[in-house]
Amino acid sequence: GQQLNQSPQSMFIQEGEDVSMNCTSSSIFNTWLWYKQDPGEGPVLLIALYKAGELTSNGRLTAQFGITRKDSFLNISASIPSDVGIYFCAGQRNTDKLIFGTGTRLQVFP
């Protein structure tokens, strides 16, 4: 089945650093979603994007819906230990099913 290319696969950073990750697709999407998953829990929605070029923030998190509609980016500023987890992007075309990326595993060291 179709999957999104999410990169990097993993990141090891120091507390206080900024983080960038992205998701790309060969198909156009109308919706991009970013989720975070903590160990032993389900994915939690962080940011939802519905318009090409849209830039949306949620606290220290900022996500952008790419102009081509084939990519999306997530930035985390001034990382803290509780940012540790796996970040997933997901794309949706109209009312089709969600397509998920394979995740970016983030580790933050004090």
Added chain:
Amino acid sequence: DAGITQSPRHKVTETGTPVTLRCHQTENHRYMYWYRQDPGHGLRLIHYSYGVKDTDKGEVSDGYSVSRSKTEDFLLTLESATSSQTSVYFCAISESRGKDQPQHFGDGTRLSIL
């Protein structure tokens, strides 16, 4: 919390036995979904429901069946479990499949088939 309860949270069973996982929601959302999560594959859709008794297949539906007799409950059944079905299973809900209605997930069921 999105008002989603999955049960059981953990299960170990043997190959060939039937297994049923339950998803219960308190949000009265129309759509419910079952996903499996495996390393290197992200989340993959097994089946989904768009109303009571209305279900459809996802991309990895072979070996699974579902039922929805009430709005709040969506059951996933493995008729004869195989080792390849060892995975973490997530239920999700949404009000609709349109824009502005993202899916929200339960905390998962870790299933091991020995």
